[in-house]
Structures are given as structure tokens and as C-alpha cells.
Amino acid sequence: MAQAEHPTPVTSRRGGPLKGRVRVPGDKSISHRAMIFGLLAIGETRVSGLLEGEDVLRTAAAARALGAIVHHDGPGAWRVTGVGVGGLKEPAHLLDFGNAGTGSRLMMGVCGSHPITTTFDGDASLRKRPMRRILDPLEQMGTVVLRQEEGGRLPLTLRGPQEAVPITYRTPVASAQIKSAVLLAGLAAPGVTTVIEAEATRDHTEKMLTHFGAEVTVTQEGEHGRRIALTGQPELAAAPIIVPADPSSAAFPLVAALIVPGSDVLIESVMTNPLRSGLLTTLREMGAEITVEREANEGGETVADLRVRFSALRGVTVPPERAPAMIDEYPVLAVAASFASGTTRMRGLQELRVKESDRLAAVEAGLKAAGVSCAIEGDDLIVEGRSEVAGGGVVATHLDHRIAMSFLVMGLATQKPMQVDDGAMIATSFPSFIGLMRQLGGDIA
């Protein structure tokens, strides 16, 4: 079992209703990309609202090692002066990405297409995660893998070609990380690099490429997919980035309010990009009372205040094609499903097995520790909901921030407290989680 060196157990217990107004930190996906685009642009990119979680700070450190000048001006406010596409410096030391899958995979795309040698490493969780999915297209573009652990795992060393080869690549699984790594590598290649995805995944990379001045065309591919074509070797020009609040972090107070009786919570200015909003769709189908109070545009993304009240939920079937739009939200959805009447079947969850932990197994074990009856059938997770959930269990988090936060949310509504074996990894994506939940009245310590 992956364990932190000094695990910090955290416990949550049932109390009164959750009430109040909160704002969750900046979006993790956009924050990583802010550092990466800042590195690849000419000029100074100003970022506001950056998520200052450990994952993003690792990407900032990598950007520095590759030649960017990175300044921290105040909470969420950063400036990055880049080196331009083609201008990366060979780092003097290995790049340690800690727990960060997104940072490491996107940076492999960046470094793998430049004539430099780069070594990537990470913590015990990241070392287990499959990187072949990134190395396969990069090898087609001319990257040489000088060192890798079995199955293309970290630590690994890449050497990029003098000039990368543009490719047309069909992603074998729906993954914004694969798509983004190929497109970022394509920046250094002459000609057009094309990525075809059978299911549309989060589109932050495409949007930011356009925002920084690259030529990108996006067309529909089949019923649910997209074809993204990027013209290589553009001169990216620094551009301001406003990072909206992370819907994947908002999911935790949102589900907490739904399952703790009497709750009424407002979560401010949450990004409502449709490719990230599958959880909202699903919870509404389950009968959740969530209202959108104030829609606005923040840095090219729509945002809205979400008002959430305690709701009587009912079980639903979540279709597999919705997975890309809520891929990080299944653990907390499984918690919501535990309190719903009837059965919830979440279909097509194979990708959950290769996240920060094997989330299918971790969620099943956590639910069982809380006395919830559930099962994995093939790639589906089935949860039998009930109005009273016993709780009282200890959950193994396997270095996974979202497993920790999901089961702490659960403990706010179970009869007996829930404990997670280690809350330390919460700092990777949502450092203020415990304080914010306490501000709403949640008993977490």
C-alpha cells in the first residue's frame, strides 16, 4: 500500500447542518497549464487565482528548471516569463513531480519534442501510473526514451529530437492528458499535429493554445468525439490568465451539503465548462436541488454561483459516455449514492484504476468500511443507497487526495465518524479543504 512517510489521520463526524458561502481554490488543470504556457510563451504571463497546491507548485518548479522566470506576487498571483517554443533549457537536475499526473504527463510532451535530456520522477503513487500512453505518441514524434521502469513507468528519461515529427494520433483512451501531451509536443514540430479523440475530454489545452496565439481548429468527430489540429512552431505570446474556481474541488462541499440534513450552501463562481460538469448533470438526475444563481465569464470560461440544499437523492444509472466530463468526481458521487434511495450504477469506470490510486478498489473498500453495500461488476461500480449509513470505518487513502476528501465528506453524515488514514495528500489539490469545510460547520479534525 502506498503510504506517506508521516501519515496524518483525519476524522469527520456528524453535526448540525452546513451553512454559508465559500469559494474553492483555482482549477488544477488550468493552473498546471498556466505554468506550462507561461514557460512556452515569449514575454510575461500574469496569472491570477492560481491553485497553490503541491501539484501545481511542482509544475512551477519544473518550468523554472526549464528556463522560465517565475515570480510569486501574492495569493494566487504569479508572473511567468517564458523562453518560447524551441527555447527550453536542459534542466540541471531531475524533475520531481510528486503526486502530479497532469504536470508530469503534459511536461513530457513539452520536453519530449525539444533536443534536451530530461528525467521525470514522482512519489510512490506517480511511480505506479502508466506513462506508456504518453511515450507511445512521443516516440512516433521522434522522442527517445533513454530510461524507464517496467511498463514505461517513472523514473524515466527522455531525449527529444532536433526537430519533432508532426503526427495524427487517435487517443486509445479518453484522456485530456494524452491529448494535451501530443498537442504540446506538436508545438515544436513543423506542420500540423492532429489528435482525434472518440470521446471529447476537457478542452483547456485547446482553449489556451488559441489564447496564446496558436492556430488550432476543432471539429466534431463521430457522435461524441473531436478532431483537434494544431499548426506547429507558432510564436506563443504571453497572455493574462484568470484561473476560475475548480469544479472538481467544489464537488466536495457540494455533495456534503446534499447529504447533511438541513444544509444550505452557496459555492461562488465555480467553472461550469460542460466538459467538466458531468457531476452536476448526474446529481440533478438524482434529485439534487442545485440552482445556478449568477452566471458570468471569467478568463474565457463560464462560471456560476451554485446554491445547494440538502436533498432526497435517488439512485440512477450513469452512462459510460459521461465519464470524461466527471472522471475525477466518481469517488464523491459514490458517497452521494450511498445516501440515495435505491441503486446507483456508474458504468465504464476502467480509467479509475489508473488514477492517483486504483480508485475503483479504494472506493469499494471505503464504502464497505462505512457499512455500505456495493460491488464492482466489470468496469461498473454499483452502490446500494440507504437513508442511514453506519460509518465508523477507517479508510485507506493510498496517497490519493480525492479518496481522502470523499470519505471525510461522507463522515459528516454517517452515524459514526469516518477516519481516513492520511489527509496529507489533500494539499496537492485543495490545501484549504479542512478549513473551508469547518467554516461551513463541518466537524473535521
Ligand code: S3P
Ligand atoms: C486532467 C485530465 C484527467 C483528470 C486529471 C486532470 C487534465 O486525466 O483525471 O485530474 O488536466 O488534463 P486523464 O487525462 O488521465 O483522464
